[in-house]
Amino acid sequence: MSRPGVLLDRDGTIIVDHGYVGSVDRVEFIPGSIEAIAALNAAGIPVAVVTNQAGVARGYYDIDDVHQVHKHMIAELARKDAHVDVWLFCPYHPDGKIAAFARTSADRKPAPGMALAAAEALDLDLTSSWVVGDAECDIGLAAAVGAQPLYVGPPDTTRDGVRSFPDLAHAADYILTCRTVPTQPRDTPMRFPTHRFDSADAYGGAYVTELDRAVRSVDRAQLGRAAEILDNAYRDDRAVFACGNGGSASIANHLQCDHVKGVRNGTDLTTRVYSLSTNIETLSAIANDHGYERVFEYQLQSHARPGDVLVAISSSGGSPNIVRALEWASAKGMPTIALTGFDGGAARRLATASIHVNAHNYGIIEDAHQACMHLLAQYVRQSRMAADVVASQTF
Known part of the structure; x- marks a missing residue:
């Protein structure tokens, strides 16, 4: 049986968003974030990281740099008995300068690609899962797959219909308190689109992903x-x-x-x-x-x-x-x-x-x-x- 899980944004949610964090020396964990992940682990809730890494497409760093950052984060998490079950990132951006990555992608949030990959890898029921992040694309991702969005960021930031928390630690406390989220009935049609797209190619990628889901x-x-x-x-x-x-x-x-x-x-x-x-x-x-x-x-x-x-x-x-x-x-x-x-x-x-x-x-x-x-x-x-x-x- 599929199970609920937590999909976490990286920059601004687990670590401080210094702007295109592409090297180990720029990694700064947000206070309480490692402990929050450890608490989710202890409760048996699968955790995945889903992060847009347009810095690769823009030429600020390369794929190996992303892996090195994640390797460092894995080691730091392990020091406090925490772990992430699946690490997923999207290096593509339509305005990129590196030709190999200068395109739209169904993996780039808010498109659902990474969430669907996490669900397949961890056997998740996305409609009973949470997406935690600090940006509109995270909220959009949740809407795209029927998950519950949880916003983390400044306490004065409000979004209609979205629960807000100052940081991941408070969001994790909420998840552990409720443990389950109200799920859509299996027959409830999923809406598309759930937000405005700024380019036809981005819309096309999301459309194809939704069509695939609908046929299935x-x-x-x-x-x-x-x-x-x-x-x-x-x-x-x-x-x-x-x-x-x-x-x-x-x-x-x-x-x-x-x-x-x-x-x-x-x-x-x-x-x-x-x-x-x-x-x-x-x-x-x-x-x-x-x-x-x-x-x-x-x-x-x-x-x-x-x-x-x-x-x-x-x-x-x-x-x-x-x-x-x-x-x-x-x-x-x-x-x-x-x-x-x-x-x-x-x-x-x-x-x-x-x-x-x-x-x-x-x-x-x-x-x-x-x-x-x-x-x-x-x-x-x-x-x-x-x-x-x-x-x-x-x-």
Whole structure:
């Protein structure tokens, strides 16, 4: 089982921030910080250091200097029976002067890379962990991974919704007092972004990291169930209908393309797949005469038969026309697949197979839905090929 841990900033939290501390002679421990780490160790709470070290990118010192500073800190901690379980640092900065390090990085706080690496190394549940630091990027890191931020610094500094302490010693006392933090329910979507980015490349790195997390949140058992529904439909010559609004409509249309044309390449499949989102004349006529909430249900009443399949795509999962279509399909004996995001809405509960993306950003959710649509098409396609033929095909 994953466990809570503490992610500590370095400069300004454990040692005095003299500005780009890149040599042993500039290391000055903040009073009480070593004892605070020792207390966390004694309580069995894993401790990781996650520190931005842009001084490497700016040419003030090199990677080996960072390691020497950490080696010195490790020795000083050990003198008082304290230790850090994992040391992580990010040497990159987009404005760096050293070419090898002059770039954005998903590891640079407030991006979540180092926290995710610490969680993997120490088996941490980040939503029940703490991030302790003296800068906005530390608070941003906590928000990015669902951890509880604790600010350390001048007592007159206040931040809405963030507990503040004068130093690490007081923050550690608080952690040891509560020992557990209120955790987000596992199904609570994580927000992105949580702060403003000053460059597109930095935003891009954080976006890719969040997209990776969102895709990993999908229940693979539900993907397997959806694949089985589609495979059975194609085997039995059943029709598959897809629908969605806005960006989800484009995914429904793309699904028709990939599940009709794509799956035929190198297989014996001739599927019958239709997007209910593609005919503007039909959509507008139904919406005008019967209401937009019936645009998909009305088409199903004309075209669908028991045993056919409905794939409903909705980021919110609550669009009335999506919910009505799912309800009608279920009542008529049609297996249903829902691709949802946010909290999943009614669509998540109604579907036979629920492919839910735990995210709170339309772009992230739609990108993840598109990936799921593609992988289902490709899975069905390759499953109809001889094992020795798959590697020779282009997917």
